[in-house]
Amino acid sequence: MGVVVQLSGSQDAGASLAPLTALVGDDMGHVNRIILDKAGSNVELIPELARHLIDSGGKRLRPMLTIAAAKMCGYEGDGHVQLAASVEFMHTATLLHDDVVDESSLRRGKIAARLLWGNEASVLVGDYLLGQAFKMMVDVGSLGALRILSDAAAIIAEGEVMQLTAANNTETTEDDYLAVIDAKTAALFAAATEVGAVIAERPKHEAAALRSYGRNLGLAFQLVDDALDYSGEQSKLGKSVGDDFREGKVTLPVVLSYRRGNPEERVFWERTIKDGNIGENDLNEAVDLIARHNALADTMERARHYGAIARDALAIFPDGEIKEALLEAIEFSVDRPY
Amino acid sequence: MGVVVQLSGSQDAGASLAPLTALVGDDMGHVNRIILDKAGSNVELIPELARHLIDSGGKRLRPMLTIAAAKMCGYEGDGHVQLAASVEFMHTATLLHDDVVDESSLRRGKIAARLLWGNEASVLVGDYLLGQAFKMMVDVGSLGALRILSDAAAIIAEGEVMQLTAANNTETTEDDYLAVIDAKTAALFAAATEVGAVIAERPKHEAAALRSYGRNLGLAFQLVDDALDYSGEQSKLGKSVGDDFREGKVTLPVVLSYRRGNPEERVFWERTIKDGNIGENDLNEAVDLIARHNALADTMERARHYGAIARDALAIFPDGEIKEALLEAIEFSVDRPY
Numbered sequence: 022m023g024v025v026v027q028l029s030g031s032q033d034a035g036a037s038l039a040p041l042t043a044l045v046g047d048d049m050g051h052v053n054r055i056i057l058d059k060a061g062s063n064v065e066l067i068p069e070l071a072r073h074l075i076d077s078g079g080k081r082l083r084p085m086l087t088i089a090a091a092k093m094c095g096y097e098g099d100g101h102v103q104l105a106a107s108v109e110f111m112h113t114a115t116l117l118h119d120d121v122v123d124e125s126s127l128r129r130g131k132i133a134a135r136l137l138w139g140n141e142a143s144v145l146v147g148d149y150l151l152g153q154a155f156k157m158m159v160d161v162g163s164l165g166a167l168r169i170l171s172d173a174a175a176i177i178a179e180g181e182v183m184q185l186t187a188a189n190n191t192e193t194t195e196d197d198y199l200a201v202i203d204a205k206t207a208a209l210f211a212a213a214t215e216v217g218a219v220i221a222e223r224p225k226h227e228a229a230a231l232r233s234y235g236r237n238l239g240l241a242f243q244l245v246d247d248a249l250d251y252s253g254e255q256s257k258l259g260k261s262v263g264d265d266f267r268e269g270k271v272t273l274p275v276v277l278s279y280r281r282g283n284p285e286e287r288v289f290w291e292r293t294i295k296d297g298n299i300g301e302n303d304l305n306e307a308v309d310l311i312a313r314h315n316a317l318a319d320t321m322e323r324a325r326h327y328g329a330i331a332r333d334a335l336a337i338f339p340d341g342e343i344k345e346a347l348l349e350a351i352e353f354s355v356d357r358p359y
Numbered sequence: 360m361g362v363v364v365q366l367s368g369s370q371d372a373g374a375s376l377a378p379l380t381a382l383v384g385d386d387m388g389h390v391n392r393i394i395l396d397k398a399g400s401n402v403e404l405i406p407e408l409a410r411h412l413i414d415s416g417g418k419r420l421r422p423m424l425t426i427a428a429a430k431m432c433g434y435e436g437d438g439h440v441q442l443a444a445s446v447e448f449m450h451t452a453t454l455l456h457d458d459v460v461d462e463s464s465l466r467r468g469k470i471a472a473r474l475l476w477g478n479e480a481s482v483l484v485g486d487y488l489l490g491q492a493f494k495m496m497v498d499v500g501s502l503g504a505l506r507i508l509s510d511a512a513a514i515i516a517e518g519e520v521m522q523l524t525a526a527n528n529t530e531t532t533e534d535d536y537l538a539v540i541d542a543k544t545a546a547l548f549a550a551a552t553e554v555g556a557v558i559a560e561r562p563k564h565e566a567a568a569l570r571s572y573g574r575n576l577g578l579a580f581q582l583v584d585d586a587l588d589y590s591g592e593q594s595k596l597g598k599s600v601g602d603d604f605r606e607g608k609v610t611l612p613v614v615l616s617y618r619r620g621n622p623e624e625r626v627f628w629e630r631t632i633k634d635g636n637i638g639e640n641d642l643n644e645a646v647d648l649i650a651r652h653n654a655l656a657d658t659m660e661r662a663r664h665y666g667a668i669a670r671d672a673l674a675i676f677p678d679g680e681i682k683e684a685l686l687e688a689i690e691f692s693v694d695r696p697y
Contacts, residue, residue, distance in 0.1 A: 192564035192675065194571040195668050226530035233532040280674035319667070326664045329657070330533050336618035337530065 036352030038080065044346050045088040048102055052084050055106040059153045070138050070146045074113055077129040082242075082350070083213045084109040090217020090231050093343040100161040100220050107170060108213045110154035115177060115209075117147035122185065123268045166216040173212035180204025189269040189297070191279045191290045198276050202243040203236070210239030226337070233334035234347065237327040242354040244324035247272035248317050249357065251308055263304040269294045273323065277316035278307075286310055321355070328355040374690030376418065382684050383426040386440055390422050393444040397491045408476050408484045412451055415467040420580075420688070421551045422447040428555025428569050431681040438499040438558050445508060446551045448492035453515060453547075455485035460523065461606045504554040511550035518542025527607040527635070529617045529628045536614050540581040541574070548577030564675070571672035572685065575665040580692040582662035585610035586655050587695065589646055601642040607632045611661065615654035616645075624648055659693070666693040 042049075060071035084105035091101035119125070120133045121140045127133060135143040151174070158167050184201045187193045214235030218228040250265040251274050265272050271294060279290045289306065292298050311317055328351045338344050380387075398409035422443035429439035457463070458471045459478045465471060473481040489512070496505050522539045525531045552573030556566040588603040589612050603610050609632060617628045627644065630636050649655055666689045676682050 194567050194672055196571040229532050233534040280671050333618050
């Protein structure tokens with residue numbers, strides 16, 4: 022536990038989500054009220070379980086992106102708030118299902134819902150939230166936004182299945198891994214930002230630019246997340262360091278270390294990741310191997326590549342405080358405190 | 360003409376295709392004989408037109424990759440030679456069709472075939488070569504290789520149509536552009552290398568690794584090609600500098616410069632690339648804008664990212680001279696003399 026490796030980049034560099042949070046604050050208050058309201062049900066278990074996860078916070082990055090995108094596009098209605106809540110519900114549903122599939126024990130620093138209420142309840146409440154998300158989207162009445170978000174839901178599910186297939190497979194290529202995170206993570210980021218332009222009825226190229234921004238931000242975000250799992254301090258990360266390792270998840274640090282390793286090292290990865298035969302000192306050994314092959318630094322380097330693409334995607338929008346905040350969200354994601 | 364901008368990287372760095380060329384030399388002699396033989400026909404126009412392009416050289420990088428991949432996988436038959444010839448025919452057919460679509464006047468330093476024999480003949484001889492490619496693949500008798508190469512043929516055509524749709528559209532995102540070159544260029548590189556593992560009946564993960572190597576090498580190769588069009592010396596490049604610009608092609612240097620530019624600069628790109636209204640000094644102006652926004656250097660940086668992925672993809676193969684030569688082919692592609 023608590024293995025900490027220094028990544029390049031500095032905690033003091035100062036990129037933060039604060040400007041974004043400030044700019045979308047009022048609308049996010051509205052989003053949060055909708056979230057609490059729509060997570061309600063006469064079936065007592067539903068709000069109980071849902072709120073366990075919802076109250077535990079999380080950055081609410083995805084709905085903030087929807088709000089910010091809509092505002093940057095000059096949207097003046099209130100549909101963006103409902104869409105943002107839908108996006109967060111889609112994300113929450115994914116987390117509930119993920120924890121069941123991955124047999125995780127910790128989520129956002131709290132005991133995973135599945136350990137308190139069971140796997141079945143977690144799966145079903147996830148389904149319920151997804152259903153609520155779709156109802157809210159339909160209420161907004163934008164067919165375009167509905168299409169984008171329902172496409173994303175299908176792609177996310179596809180990504181989860183892909184990940185299941187790739188699980189424990191040390192021979193996963195970087196392209197395979199990227200295809201998984203493109204579907205599993207980046208698709209929702211892309212949809213979250215694209216719908217902002219769509220409900221504001223902005224031209225196609227602005228929707229495409231916001232989609233590209235979201236997608237590449239999502240890729241960068243997930244890459245850094247995967248790096249943090251081998252380096253972050255547990256308290257800051259809100260999940261156990263080494264979770265991915267213990268679950269046999271093949272993330273980029275492992276892909277690179279496996280491929281760059283010698284035959285003996287590959288045997289180590291096959292025993293631990295592939296066969297799930299993990300001893301007491303194996304996480305430390307994994308962290309050492311990852312460091313030896315520069316795999317964390319290179320994972321961060323790949324993240325910066327996608328961050329750069331996200332930045333250029335946004336460049337067509339006029340300068341302004343929202344654009345500035347969205348650009349800072351890239352820096353924050355690529356250079357998160359660890 | 361002849362606008363030359365220095366890119367970072369040095370011509371003397373020395374990465375070259377020579378080791379690859381040397382290792383596959385004997386087999387490539389065989390490939391070249393097949394190419395000349397199969398480009399023959401009693402319809403006189405066919406060999407005449409085909410040989411105009413075939414004799415003009417080109418690096419034959421794609422068939423060399425097929426030969427090298429098969430040899431690295433320990434293949435001992437002679438099907439790889441036929442597959443390599445098929446790959447080169449697929450590539451040649453694409454060039455013939457491309458020049459018609461793009462109305463190009465120069466190809467590999469020679470007058471484009473379409474100017475000598477007409478557009479119709481270029482299209483039809485392209486089709487003929489594609490047909491010959493499929494016949495050769497079928498002769499090899501590997502259903503797996505046939506599936507990979509025919510999939511690639513469909514994807515390449517799709518990519519060409521995508522490019523046609525994106526043509527002259529200055530608002531193309533980097534993601535859109537990447538999707539085009541992934542289909543148009545990287546798909547054939549990926550297929551060319553993957554079939555090497557497939558006819559050698561190597562396990563799936565080796566085929567996937569070679570596919571990933573080829574794909575990312577192809578992406579890097581195309582990115583550098585697109586950079587060279589705004590920087591290379593005509594004699595070394597074998598095509599006119601500024602061809603892409605004159606044809607209104609939206610390549611990454613333009614995508615980045617457009618997005619990073621001020622409103623006045625965007626008007627320039629819209630007039631030239633979108634409306635095709637190009638004056639005498641406009642290429643120089645384009646090159647200046649591209650330099651001002653660091654767009655060539657960043658295009659090369661993106662290329663290096665894909666080069667790095669290609670390198671890691673190959674890492675699972677045991678060290679040896681063929682692997683070494685394939686790795687050097689990445690360096691060569693990312694750091695080509697300009």
